[in-house]
Amino acid sequence: MQLRTPSYVDVLRTPHATRTFGAALVGRLCYGITPLSLMLALTGSGRSYAVAGGAEALFAAGATLLAPLRARLIDRHGLRRALLPMALVFALLLAMLGATTWWHGVSVALIIGVAGAAGSCAPPLGPTMRALWNELIPESPDLLRRAFSLDTVAEEVLFLAGPLLAGLVATVAVPSAGLLLSATLVACGTTALVTSPVVRSATHNAKERGEAGRVGRAIVQPVLAALGIGLCLGTVSLLMVAFARFHHQGAAVAWCSAALSAGSALGGLAYGAVNWKLSSRKQLPILVAGPAIGIGLAGLSPNLVVLALMALCTGVCISPGLSAAYLVANQSAAPQARVRAGTWVNTAVNAGNTTGAATIGFAISNLPLHTSFALAAAPALVLAGAAFLFVRGKEKTIVQEDSSVARA
Known part of the structure; x- marks a missing residue:
C-alpha cells in the first residue's frame, strides 16, 4: 500500500501549527511595514533624505549585525524569558520612533539614536518560528520540508504586502502611524506566539537538553x-x-x-x-x-x-x-x-x-x-x-x- 504524500494542508492541520504560525506571521509583518513607514514619516515631517537614510541605515545595521547575539540569548534563556521582553522593548522603541518623527522639535541625533536602538532589539521571529517547526513536526522530514517552504513563501508575501500597507496607512492617516502599527503587530504577534502550547513543550525540552549548544x-x-x-x-x-x-x-x-x-x-x-x-x-x-x-x-x-x-x-x-x-x-x-x-x-x-x-x-x-x-x-x-x-x-x-x- 502506497503512503499518501503529505501536503501543505497537513502542515496546517498539525496540532497548534495554525495558531503558532499565524502569530509569528502577525509579528513578522512589522518588518515589511517599518522601513517604508520610517522613510515616509521622516521625509513627510520635513526631515532631509540624508536624515531618513541615516536612520534607515542605523536601524538595518542594528537589526542585522546584532541578530546572532539576540538569537543566542533566545537559545540560552528561552522564548518567554528572552524573546518576549525583546519584542516588547522593540515595540516600545518603534512607538517612540513614531512619536519623535511626528514631533518637529525633536533633534536629529535623538531620532537616529532611537532608530539604531530599535534595530538592535529587533526580535528574530523568522528563525524562531523555523526552530518551532521542529517541535510541531518532529518525526516527518517530508512534512517539515513543506513547512519550511510554506514559511519562506509566506514571509515573501509579507515583505510584498508590508510596503503596500505602509503606503495605505500613510495615505489615510499620518506616515508615523505605520510605525505605531508595526509596534502593535510585533507586540501582539510575539505575545500570542510565546503563549502557544508548543512553546511550553519547547521550553520543557530545552531544559532537559541543558545549555545552548554550538552551531557546527x-x-x-x-x-x-x-x-x-x-x-x-x-x-x-x-x-x-x-x-x-x-x-x-x-x-x-x-x-x-x-x-x-x-x-x-x-x-x-x-x-x-x-x-x-x-x-x-x-x-x-x-x-x-x-x-x-x-x-x-x-x-x-x-x-x-x-x-x-x-x-x-x-x-x-x-x-x-x-x-x-x-x-x-x-x-x-x-x-x-x-x-x-x-x-x-x-x-x-x-x-x-x-x-x-x-x-x-x-x-x-x-x-x-x-x-x-x-x-x-x-x-x-x-x-x-x-x-x-x-x-x-x-x-x-x-x-x-x-x-x-x-x-x-
Missing part, C-alpha cells in the same frame, strides 16, 4: 548559499530599474519585479510539494546557481517583455534556495542552537542583499548594461561552486561531527 561547521554551506541568493536579490532590482530606464519605460519595472516575486512564490510552493531524490544539502549549489545564471542571461534580453519572462524564471529558484538553506542550517545545528542557525542564514541573506545593491550601482554607472548583468551573476556562481565543493569534499565528515554535536 556544517552551517557554513547554507550560509554561503544564502549569501549568494542575497547577492542576486540585491543586484537584480537595481539592474531591472536600469534596464527599464535604458528602454525609456521606467514604470514597466514594476511588472518585472512582480514577475520575479511570482516566480519565487510559485517555485517555493512547487519545491515543497515535490519529493526530491537529492538531499537539501546537495540541492543548494543548484538552487544558488539557478538565479545567478538567470540574471546573467537576462542582460541579453532585447526588450522588457523578455526581461519580465527572464525575471519569472530567475525567481523560480530563489524561494526554494532560501527554504533549503534554512532547512539545512536547522538540521545541522544542535537542538539548543537552532534559532542561531536560522539567524546566521537570515543575516547572510541580508548582508548579500545590502552588498549587492551597494556594489552593482558602480558597475551600472561605468560599464555596459549587459556586462553589469554578467558581473552581478559572477559572485553568486562562485558561491554556488563553493557550496558544491563543500558537499563533495566534506559532507560526510561534517555530518558525522554535527551528529555528535546534536547528541551532546
